[in-house]
Amino acid sequence: MTALLSLRDISQTYVSSPDLAERIANLAGANYRETRVRAVNGVSFDVAEGEVVGLVGESGCGKSTLGRMVVGVERPASGTLAWRGTALEDMTQAERRQWELEVQMIFQDPFASLNPRMRVEQIVGEAAVIHGLIRRSERRDYVADLLNKVGLGADVMTRYPHQFSGGQRQRIGIARALALRPKLIVCDEAISALDVSIQAQVLNLFEDLRHEFGFAYLFISHDLGAVEHIADRVAIMYLGRLVEIGTADEVFENPRHPYTRALLAEAPRLDRRGQKFTPIEGEIPSPLNPPPGCAFHPRCTQATDACRRQVPTLRSGKDGRLTACILEHGEPV
Amino acid sequence: MSVAVDTPFRRFASDFVASPLAVIAAVGLVLIALMALFAGVVAPQNPYDLAQIDILDGSLEPGSEGFTGFRYWLGTDEQGRDMLSAMIYGLRISLFVSFVAVTSAVLVGMALGLLAAWRGGWIEGVIMRTVDIQLSFPALLVALLLLAALGKGVDKVIIALILVQWAYFARTVRAAALVEIKKDYVMAARAAALPEWRILFGHVLPNVMPPVLVIATVQVANAIAIEASLSFLGVGVPITEPSLGLLIANGFDYLLSGRYWISFYPGVALLVTLVCINMVGDHVRDILNPRMQR
């Protein structure tokens, strides 16, 4: 079976080049340079139908950028993104449309992700009508049905977003995604802004929907607990690159990459009392000028000279585990 | 966070009525607008129909009776024109000029501002540079030069005001739209592959309207004031269609003469109108600013 979504060597670079005035200034000896942010750098992985892939990483490491490319609001600068085996470039109009509709997104901020000037019915039903999934006259019932699925009564249809609590809003966002009958839902920090008890409700809802419709999720989060709970496979990102990917059991029980290990060691857990916190020193470097070699080496306690020189690639080790660490694989040849 | 069942409009309305002063101003404004709109019906005479006025009734004091038995409640000017009627018609012209100018400026500015925010690139560059240029130039001066070049006339004043004001709106709309466009609901709309025009006009536009409306109210007041100043400098509306501003400017010649009413009442009318507009605008701004809500 071909994967639903497959990413091969996807990169995204944001370039801001100097404008005319700055170029003239350069002639006069100033130094305005092009800035390049490599937000995502050669990322490859697949998402199979019905699979939940968790994507974990620090702030600014490129998770959202990756998510935006997957849903198609941004084009990758290089690499191939294939949907149901067809690469983006080769898609026909219809296939492209299908991809656009079949991948939907749920956002972090439940306040900003709903148009404050639209009623729930329109928020949820608008796109389905426009794309001809339903007729305008069917919208009411269609939306009512969706709202029921996400655990809201149909009576909320005429309200505006501000009349809901955060958890309810997130459900509306989910209903909106469901309305296009997606196959893959990208959840970009979809539960981070919610209270614990509400988080649990929403997580449960994700699970339920997955069982009911067979969705696949790309579940972006920095909450390791939630990822561990919901994901089948987990991908760890660091400064634009994947550093480790594997099944949830593998990664959480037996992390290979030093970064993953540090993450897990430091995550507070309910069962760790009087924990002695010993942090990874330093902070994630700026993607504007990433360090040479392995991006993690400045914070890595085990870093060697090789780490400072060579960029490790994501490779599978003897036991088939995929990591990007020179310590794990030895220097590449 | 209350989950009361009400609409944004109802909330707005209830917030609005909480300030009695603003309500008074709003009511005053509505009355003024109605008076201006139905000037032909409300005003005792048509001061610009030369057949209706008589120079024999010139410069009468408020409350005096003309030789045809007509009573001039606010007196007459030297042409024998009923000041009350002149004021109402002047109000009409002032409001008409400012309203048409601001509405057009809003439309132009909004379209260009949205375009700039959405498209970016060189389109944004061109539009925003033009806005900068426009804004770095004082409104009054632009209007003054324009009118010197175009000559007098209500239509020309309107053109001058549009030219002077569109940039404010373009800038505001672009700034607001840039914020809105970054919000996730726009991303959601794009993820749902909605057509661009629909995102722009259905989603972004309604959300940039509130600041635009607030500025618009202030700009209406501003337009009235600019127009008055232009008339004072002698390049505003023609004397045959005097706005309130022109009435005041003309009447200033009479201030020291004891015939205060020729300038005084239009002045009061202008002041009341502008204060009402500004008060309503201020209050709306306060309500719409979530940070001002406690």
Place this chain on the structure above:
Amino acid sequence: MSAPVLSVRNLRTEFETRAGTVTAVDGVSFDVGAGEVLGVVGESGSGKTITGFSVLGLVDKPGRIAAGEVILGGRDLRKLSEAEMHKLRGDRIAMIFQDPMMTLNPVLRIDTQMIETILAHRDVSKGRAREMAAEALALVGIPSPVERLRTYPHEMSGGMRQRVVIAIALMLEPDLIIADEPTTALDVTIQSQILSEVQRLLAARNTALIWITHDLTVVAGLANRVAVMYAGRIVETGPVDALLDRPAHPYTQGLIASIPSSVPRGERLVPIKGMTPSLINLPLGCAFAPRCPRASETCKASRPAEQTLRDGRSLRCFHPLEVQA
């Protein structure tokens, strides 16, 4: 345990709003001893922050502290004049705010903000104050503190800023620090960095700490005692192990059950049903009753009084879960 550094008794803070009176803090009592870390947990809007502000006497206009005592070192802070409170704030009690991006004044340099704090409370020279500031920065692990002093907040990362704020809090060696969700906006790795600094510094100084958060897992790792707040009231307090391992209040239990890591993978979480109530015109009885699986008619009719359990816990509930004493 020695005499508490801070003792709060029956604190009530209200906000007058157009919709009605919001009782954000409703009869809250707790103690914190020297060297003790009290974790205050609760959902959003449960009154954690306002409790902190009430202790500092920083409740602003539509709000007021309606009743209660805040006793610090034997003095009731509510009886002090505003001038006396100025002296106290930042000196005896320090507060760390939630959002490291918003806490420091963006247009003033770090040194300005640190030195003004010192000069407000200590009669020292400017030069000496600068030295003290640099020492404080070094203490929280900021490299090259003397240079860092000259930077503006925006030139620092979030974690760095939060450490500056912690340095300011520690600088004058207060008796009590109130930390209001200081790591919520930060990443796991930065969070653990900060938590480790805090742990290190507290151990050395014996300062009392109130750690406000909604994250039970952090409390588990850091606190000695926990207070669980719901709708402006403390529903359960107790030593951290007892409270987390054997929650007595159904709400505490609900919170714990909601945490994903508390349930084996693949099993459904057990969320608390319903939503946080509006604080306007709360029902007469237990505020949690509408969401509580164990609620009875009594719960709706009257408010449960505080009862003390044997293992150092106190509780407000008519139908507590079985607790092995």
Place this chain on the structure above:
Amino acid sequence: MLAYLIRRLSQAILVMAVMATIVFFGLYAVGNPVDLLINPEASLAEQEATIARLGLDKPVHIQFGYFLSGLVQGDLGTSFVHNRPALELILSRLPATLELAFLGILIAIVFGIPLGMIAGLRPNAPYSKLIMAGSVVGFSTPNFWQGLMLIMLFAVFLGWLPAGGRGDTVDVFGIPLSFLTLDGLGHLILPALNVAIFKMALIIRLTRAGTSEVALQDYVKYARARGLSPTRVVGVHVLKNILIPVVTVLGLETGNVIAFAVVTETVFAWPGIGKLLIDSIGLLDRPVVVAYLMLTVFLFVMINLIVDILYSILDPRVRIKGGR
């Protein structure tokens, strides 16, 4: 910074070019200055001679060509009316206007900011409402009306201050300034006040809005939580932050100050460039109008430059880079 300067300057040149062209042809379209300049009793032959003397008989594009070639050599033309180089004429009037504008702004700032802060810190107090009501009136009434009222009150009825004109001046580096003499200052006060009232109303409103917003910011509460005195909190933490919007708007408004000086100068017979402009427009003295414009654009750009620099000093988060 360099790129910023280049951007600003090229913008200025563009505006100057566009404005000069529009105004040149615009004034040409309005009419022939000779109709106004020449004595009506002059015969038709004399009228033609004058037209030829002033070079107005040539087709307009040729006149424009002359203008451009003069421009390249730094010559903005000679006033039809005054027979003086237009630029020189304007520069001789500029100090008066700048003096007026700056004193006006100064008054506006000195009174506006404290009043605005008072109103912002205690928005519901009666005196705050009074301040705001005053600012609405100051904001709403046309400038010329305010000027006339000032004259009526202070000059005519009270007789405290002169009604117009510029008093004694003292030359400082060859620039006549009037605020250095008592008489000069007396003459300056009313016009400056006239310029100031509107700005003051604006600043009050801005400051109030800024204050009530800044006062709610975390960092203000945090400053209080550190035990700083209220004077320090308000005088440093709040003030510095509200100055940012105030400076921004003032930057945008500097141009307007000079423009409103047109009105003020008319009302108070203040011998500044505004009066010169009005008179020149009335007489279609094209070289002066065009030169005035080019100079004011240049002036605005300079002032805005200063404001931008000020802004970046006040707000360290802003770096002079974009200038957009």
Place this chain on the structure above:
Amino acid sequence: QSLTAAFASEPSSVDPLYHNLGPNNATRKHMFESLVGEDANLAIVPELAESWSSSDDGLTWTFKLRQGIKFHDGGDFTARDFLYTACRIPNVPNSPSSMEGFIGTAETITAPDDFTIEVTTAAPYPLLLTDFASFGVISASANGHEGPVEYVKGGCPGIEGYLDSNAYNDGSATVGTGPYKFVSFTPGESVILARNDDYWGDAPHWETITIRPITNDGARVAALLAGDVDVIEKPPVQDLERLRGDERVNVVQGPSSRVIYLHFDHEGEPSPGIEGTDGKNPMKDVRVRKAISLAINRPLIVDRIMGGLAVPARQLVPDFMRGTDPAIALEEPDLEEAKRLLAEAGYPDGFKLVIGTPNDRYINDAQIAQAVAQMLTRAGIETEVDAMTASVFFSRRNNYEFSLYLAGWGSSGAGMASPLRALVASQNKDKGLGGTNRGRYSNAELDAVIEEALSTVETETHDALLRKASNIVVDDVAILPLHFEVTPWALRAGLTMEPRADQHTVLTTVRPSN
């Protein structure tokens, strides 16, 4: 003592020959004198010339100069200076409105001796004295010319270049013979003059005089009331009533030679702005013009619009000037007759008309036009007012864009001849006639009378011809005089001054009133 006066408009220069403009000429009169002067009623009086005579053929004029007059720089005034003045007049660099016309008729000007001047003209020219009264005499030495001067029409030999007005504005060449010496000129701000203690005539009263331009009417009055200035010109007529009642103020007023008139489009067909006549130009019909004249109630305009500060007019110059016919009486307004005449001319239902007027040039100009429009509308001619700023108005008028326009004419001492040749004589560039006849009126009979009058030096005959011409104008309703402005001045109480018919504010006449 010093005196401060506020002018309504500013001189563009203190160069007496640079710009033939009201404020310039008024300012000039303080510092520079003419060969002959004009008294307050514009009658010719001796000034630099003690006496003069003309030859019997009317072609030669001889002036005897007053002796012992000194320029401000101490130099003696002689005939040479007059010749130099005549030389410079056509050669003032960049002059926007030169004085050339005032010496244009002189063929030769010679100085037989230092105190005699002889002028010859090609044809007899009665207005020479008026022309010579219109410009001030400058000092040849102060202009950098030493030695004798020879006047040759079209270019004086031996004089290379002429100073431009800037040399006067900075004071270096501003050297006259008048009662006041130049001190400083700050454009937009002031002209300051100091008493000439060596003045040949009556010693002036004020030690220094400051002239300030205050263009805004209200501000000017306020400045007077506030005590900033001692004299203001052109106080707005609206305020006069109050000013008269104010004990701090003394108002003086005097008739002026300025007539406010309406001019018809005598040529355009169709004429702009006229509707309802099937393209005909009703203004060409004398009955229509007569009807318009009858419809306008001049006394009412004077009373209501001008606040009494005007004299209703039917002729083009006021009675106290040359060439008026006292027999021409003011006509009674008669609406019925006006309507009848209109009907007779074929417009029983009237027509639509636009009247053009400036709104910032003459006292209450736009208001007068509105009153006229009101009156015409009552007579059945539905009239609209198109008011505009002077710059636009004059351009449009000179393009013949109005079928009826309002304007004003300030006559020189020439009296009736002045408006006749400018306003109603057929346009004729070569003869210098009809320069301001923008109604394009053309009447051969009238032209003949005017030309004859203009070549008759003998006073009686000259005046008789003018009277005849005036009658033709009135009978044909060629142009419609409305009223003569009365010029008011307001002074600080305790001061008085002599009002002048040319409306010039000459401050030497200001004196304490007792």
